[in-house]
C-alpha cells in the first residue's frame with residue numbers, strides 16, 4: 044500500500060512587531076512550520092520608545108531579539124531580511140536580494156511608518172519616533188542642544204538651541220513633551236555652568252483643537268494642564284507649514300529652534316500595496332472579517348497595516364492591542380483552515396487607552412472609566428511593565444524607573460555617534476557631522492513612503508496622530 048506523505052503547511056509571518064510576534068507565539072503548538080521574517084533582529088516595545096529618546100531607558104531595555112523570544116518554539120525559524128514584494132499568485136514572498144520563499148499561509152504584519160504630509164524634506168530636520176535608531180537620534184539631538192547652548196555666547200542663538208518643538212499632540216507628542224520638560228527642569232537642571240536647562244522652552248504644537256483627541260474632553264484637558272504645569276507650552280490649532288534647520292513656521296509665526304520632533308502622523312507600510320487587494324488612502328489593506336484579503340484566504344494582514352471596521356463602524360485604531368489580538372486570531376483561523384474547521388470573525392476587545400504626561404500624571408480611559416492623575420499613572424506603570432517582552436527587560440525597566448523616581452536622574456544620558464567640528468553647523472540639523480551620515484537602520488522604503496499621505500488620513504492611521512488612539516491599557 045502506498046504511503047501518503049502529508050506536507051506540513053508553512054506559515055510565513057512578515058514582521059516581528061506586536062502583530063507578527065503574537066501570531067507566531069499562538070502557532071507554537073499548531074501543526075505547521077513557521078518562518079518569522081523581520082528586517083531587524085529585534086522586537087521593539089514602541090510604547091516606551093519616548094523614554095529612550097529622553098534618556099530614561101536604554102535601547103536594550105525595550106527591545107528583545109526575536110530569535111530569543113521564539114527560541115523555545117522548535118517549529119519556528121527566524122530570518123532577518125527585508126521583504127520587498129509578495130507574489131500572491133505563486134504564494135511567495137520576495138526578499139530585497141531577490142531570493143524567494145514559498146508559503147501556504149502568509150501573515151503580513153509590517154506595520155506603519157512616519158508620514159510627513161507630503162514633505163519628505165522635513166524628515167532629517169524633524170525625526171519621528173518609530174525605531175531604536177530614531178529614539179537614539181532624538182536623544183542625541185536633545186542632549187547635544189544643551190551642550191551646544193552651554194558653549195554659545197549669542198543669547199539669541201542660545202535661546203534657539205534651547206527651544207524644543209514637538210509637532211503633534213497625540214499620545215507620542217504628549218509623552219515626548221512631558222518627558223523633555225521633566226528632563227530639562229529636574230534631571231539635568233544643575234549640571235551646566237553657563238546655562239540654566241530649566242529655562243528650556245518645550246513647545247507642543249497640535250493642529251487640532253485639543254490634545255489627545257481620541258480621549259474624552261476632561262482627560263484631554265487634564266493632559267494639557269498637566270503638561271503646562273511641567274512647563275510645556277501647549278498650543279492647539281497650530282498647524283506647522285514649514286520646517287527648516289533653524290526654525291519652524293506656524294501660520295505667520297516663525298519659531299526659532301534647532302530641535303524638532305515629529306509626532307504628527309503615520310502611514311502604512313508600502314508592502315500592503317503589493318498584495319493587489321484594496322487599500323485605503325494611507326495604504327492600509329482593506330481586510331475581511333477573518334483578517335484575510337479578498338480572493339486569497341491564505342493571506343492575512345494584521346495590525347497597523349490592516350483596515351477593518353470595529354463594532355462602532357469606524358476603522359480600528361493603530362494600537363498594540365489590536366495588533367496582538369489580530370495576531371492571535373489570524374493564527375487560530377490558520378489552524379481552523381488546516382483542520383477543516385470554520386474561521387472566526389475578528390472582534391476587537393477594547394481594553395482601554397492610556398497616556399502619561401510625566402511623573403504621577405497620566406490619563407486612563409477604559410469603557411466608562413475615566414481616570415487621571417496618580418492612580419492612572421500607577422496603572423500605566425504596572426501595565427507597561429507587565430506587557431514588556433522579556434523578563435530581563437521587566438526587571439531592568441522597573442529598576443531604572445525606581446532609580447529615576449528617587450533621584451530624578453536619567454540613566455541613559457549618552458550622546459552617541461559622531462559630532463561635527465562645530466556642534467551645530469549652520470544650515471544642518473543639530474550635531475550633524477560635516478560629512479552627513481544617514482541614520483543607520485533607516486528604512487529602505489524611505490523614498491517610497493514619502494509624499495503618499497494627506498494630513499487627515501495620515502493622522503487617522505495610528506498612534507502618533509492621536510485622533511483615534513486607544514492606548515495600551517490591558518495589554
Ligand SMILES: Cc1cc2nc3c(=O)[nH]c(=O)nc-3n(C[C@H](O)[C@H](O)[C@H](O)COP(=O)(O)OP(=O)(O)OC[C@H]3O[C@@H](n4cnc5c(N)ncnc54)[C@H](O)[C@@H]3O)c2cc1C
Nearest residue numbers: 058060061062082089090126154346347361362363366515
Ligand atoms: C512611539 C510610539 C508609541 C506608541 N505607544 C503605544 C501605546 O502606548 N499603546 C499602544 O497600544 N500602542 C502604541 N503604539 C502603537 C503600537 O506600537 C502599534 O500599533 C503596534 O506596534 C502595531 O503592531 P504591528 O505588528 O502592526 O507593527 P509593528 O509593531 O510596527 O511591527 C512591524 C514589524 O515589521 C517589520 N518590517 C516592516 N517592514 C518590513 C519589511 N519590508 N521586511 C521585513 N520586516 C519589515 C518591522 O521591522 C517591525 O518589526 C505606539 C507606536 C509608536 C510608534
